[in-house]
Amino acid sequence: MRLGVFGGTFDPPHVGHLLAAVDACERLGLDRLLFVPAATQPLKASRSAAPAADRLAMTRLLVAGDPRFAADPTEVERGGLSYMVDTLRALRAREPGATLVLCVGADAFARFAEWREPAAIASLATVAVLARDGNVPGAAALAAVPGAIVVPVRRVDVSSTEIRARAAAGRSLHGFVTEPVAGYCSTHALYRPRT
Numbered sequence: 429m430r431l432g433v434f435g436g437t438f439d440p441p442h443v444g445h446l447l448a449a450v451d452a453c454e455r456l457g458l459d460r461l462l463f464v465p466a467a468t469q470p471l472k473a474s475r476s477a478a479p480a481a482d483r484l485a486m487t488r489l490l491v492a493g494d495p496r497f498a499a500d501p502t503e504v505e506r507g508g509l510s511y512m513v514d515t516l517r518a519l520r521a522r523e524p525g526a527t528l529v530l531c532v533g534a535d536a537f538a539r540f541a542e543w544r545e546p547a548a549i550a551s552l553a554t555v556a557v558l559a560r561d562g563n564v565p566g567a568a569a570l571a572a573v574p575g576a577i578v579v580p581v582r583r584v585d586v587s588s589t590e591i592r593a594r595a596a597a598g599r600s601l602h603g604f605v606t607e608p609v610a611g612y613c614s615t616h617a618l619y620r621p622r623t
């Protein structure tokens with residue numbers, strides 16, 4: 429079994445994540461792809477994020493329509509700073525027969541050397557860098573990670589940062605996130621305009 433792992437803050441999860449995951453899943457021949465929301469992303473620990481339980485719930489809503497996808501609570505349940513190496517070790521223990529493929533966007537991969545135990549990550553999983561239309565990692569950065577591969581994915585120019593800003597400005601999220609995620613944001617008053 430080829431098991432993909434797609435980590436992120438998912439604050440909120442959006443259509444860019446979803447379409448990148450579809451492309452990666454198909455190009456990499458993955459049987460399953462787990463979206464893994466971080467409890468606290470170590471490289472973003474200085475800024476506050478929506479509660480982890482809400483980000484997990486929204487990620488579940490985002491992926492609900494695709495049987496290949498699931499939202500995985502490993503990092504949220506572990507709590508604290510979320511290190512991918514710990515998550516991969518937990519998945520390896522849980523799914524000993526699976527080949528793990530770690531999907532990382534090119535922007536996130538740019539800081540891969542700062543992650544905890546990058547060499548261990550590269551030995552636990554094949555690192556697949558999701559390259560959006562020309563946004564390809566440098567040859568040296570790629571060569572530094574044994575076995576890393578580049579996977580072209582379509583370009584969907586949307587980010588959680590932009591979505592939070594839209595919500596804070598009172599603008600609609602329609603088209604940026606799926607309808608269930610938009611509904612969750614409004615029901616739970618996430619990213620609300622400051623009053």
Ligand code: ATP
Nearest residue numbers: 435436437438444448532533536584586587588589
């Ligand atoms: P933020 O703006 O808060 O950084 P984000 O939209 O980048 O949020 P993250 O949760 O940081 O979302 O990203 C999780 C993973 O998804 C990372 O590997 C990132 O590179 C990738 N990613 C984010 N946005 C897109 C997109 N539009 N298309 C493809 N991959 C994306």
Ligand code: MG
Nearest residue numbers: 535536587588
């Ligand atoms: Mg990001």
